[in-house]
Amino acid sequence: MSLPEIIARIRAACARADRSPAEVSLIAVSKVQPPERVEAVLDAGHRIFGENRVQEAQGKWPAWKDAYGGVELHLLGPLQSNKVRPAMELFDTIHSIDRIKLARRIADMAQEMGRCPGLFLQVNTGEEDQKAGVSPSEADAFIREVRGLDLPVLGLMCIPPADETPSLHFALLAKIAARNGLSGLSMGMSADFEQAIALGATHVRVGSAIFGARVAG
Template sequence: MSLPEITARIDAACERAGRSPAEIALIAVSKVQPNERVEAVLDAGHRIFGENRVQEAQGKWPAWKERYSGVELHLLGPLQSNKARPAMELFDAIHSIDRLKLARRIADMAQEIGSCPDLFLQINTGEEDQKAGIAPRDADAFIRDVRALDVPVKGLMCIPPVDETPSLHFALLAKIAARNGLSGLSMGMSADFEQAIAFGATHIRVGSAIFGARISD
C-alpha cells in the first residue's frame, strides 16, 4: 500500500459516510520506521505524523521540523509525567492522557511554558487490564476534571481490543464524546480506519499501510 492509496480509501470512506475528507486528519505513524521511509512521505508532501515514544521522536523530529515546514507531530503512546516537558515542547498533540495526575502535570507545565498541545483523553473502551485509559463509566467525570484544569481538550482516543468488532468501540467513543460536547475522535488504524470514519473519526492513525512493515518495536 502507499500514501496515495490510503488517501483514495479515505476519500471513498468519506463519500460512503456523507463526510468531507477535509474532516479527517491522517496521522502517518512513523515509529521505528527507517528515516528514508519517513523522508519519502515528507517529500511527498504529507505533514501529520505520529510517534509512540518521546525519546525516539526527540532523536529525529527537531531536524525534520526545521527542514520541512508545517510538520504537525502527535504523541500516540503512553506518556510518563516526568517526560511531560519535552513532550509538550516537541509535540503538537498528545493522544494518551489517561490519568488526572498526568493532566495536572501538563497543566502546570502549560502555565510555565505558556502553551499547551491539543489533548486527547484515552478511553479504555474494552476495559482491558493491559491497556491504559479511563473506563467508560468514569469518562464523564474524567473529562470534567481535566477540563477544569484549563487545558485544550480536543477530544477522545481509543484502541479497540484486537479480538472484538472495532465498530462497537468506535460507536461507544463517539457517544461519550457527543454527550460531553467534544468533536475530536482519534480512532481507527491501518486495518479499520474506514469503519472509524463511518463512526465519526476526525484523526486516524495509519502506519504500516503507508510505510510498510516496521523494522522493530
C-alpha cells in the first residue's frame, strides 16, 4: 500500500457515501516509524500526521515543522496531566480527552497560554477495561461538562474492540455526536477506514497502510 493508494481509496469511499473527499482528513500515523519513511511522506506533499506519545513527537516534529511548511500534528494516544503543556505547545489537535480532570487542566493551561488545540473527546464504545474513554452512557454528560469549560470541542473519537464489527461502534459514535451537535468524528484506521467514512468519519487515522509495518525498537 502507499499514500496515493490510500488517498484513492478514501476518494472512492467518499463517492460511495455521496460525500466530498474534502470532508475527510487523512492523518498519517507516524509513531515509531523511521525518519526516512516519514520524510518520504512529507516530500510527497502530505502534511497531516498523528503521534501517540508526546515525548516521541517532541524528539522529531519541531525540526520537521521548521523544514516543511503547513504541518498539522495530531496527538492520538493517551495524555498524562504532566504532559499537557508540551502537548498544547506542539500539537494542533488532541484526540484523547478522556476525563474531566484532564479537560480542566487543559482549560487552565489555555488561559495561561492564550491558545488551545482543537479537542476530540474519547468514547470507549466497547466499554473495554483496558481502553481509555468515557462509556457511551456517560458521554452526553461529559460533553456538556467539557463544553462548560469553554474549550474547542471538535467532536468525538473511538477505537473499536479488535474482535467486534467496527461499523457498529462507528454508528454509535456518530449517533452520540449528532445528538450533541458535534460534527467531528475521529474514527477508522488502516483496516476499517472505508467503513468509518461510510458512517461519517471526518478524520481517519492510517499508519501501517501508508508507512508499512512499524519498526520495533
